[in-house]
Amino acid sequence: MKYKVVxxxxxxxxxxxxxxxxxxxxxxxxDYICLDRIDESVGFFKVRYxxxxxxxxxxxxEGQFLTDSIFVExxxxxxxxxxxxxxxxxxRYRIRGCPIEEYPQSGY
Numbered sequence: 001m002k003y004k005v006v007x008x009x010x011x012x013x014x015x016x017x018x019x020x021x022x023x024x025x026x027x028x029x030x031d032y033i034c035l036d037r038i039d040e041s042v043g044f045f046k047v048r049y050x051x052x053x054x055x056x057x058x059x060x061x062e063g064q065f066l067t068d069s070i071f072v073e074x075x076x077x078x079x080x081x082x083x084x085x086x087x088x089x090x091x092r093y094r095i096r097g098c099p100i101e102e103y104p105q106s107g108y
Contacts, residue, residue: 001026003070005033007045010075010098016089018071026050027072032103035086043086044103045074079103 003026006018019035027033031047055068076082076090078100094100 001070003050003072005035005045006071006073007043008048008073008075010093010100012048012073012075021072026052026070032077033072033074034081037084039084041084041086043082043089044077044079046077046101048073048075075101077101077103 001024002020002022004018005021007016008014009016027047027050029047029049033045033047035041035043035045049072051071051073053068053070054065056062056065060066076086076093078090080103082090090100
């Protein structure tokens with residue numbers, strides 16, 4: 001299943017960027033995800049919500065909707081393994097006074 005991860009500032013706001021993801025499932029509100037990029041940037045995010053865009057195409061019977069696209073809005077969280085541009089972004093948000101959530105204590 002393909003969907004777009006849309007990164008927004010902590011607390012919400014205009015999207016900073018988005019990436020396309022292919023995964024067997026879509027993360028839900030409250031889940032945490034990690035983006036590990038080929039350039040060695042690593043970022044941890046908390047899911048704000050998942051939006052499923054449904055469309056009623058003319059080629060199917062009336063009242064039947066199909067998934068057109070899925071967007072998963074996330075905000076960065078402070079994590080000791082954040083690296084590269086994602087770590088820098090967390091610091092920029094912190095300097096701007098944005099409330100940065102800490103990643104919960106865990107083995108990850």
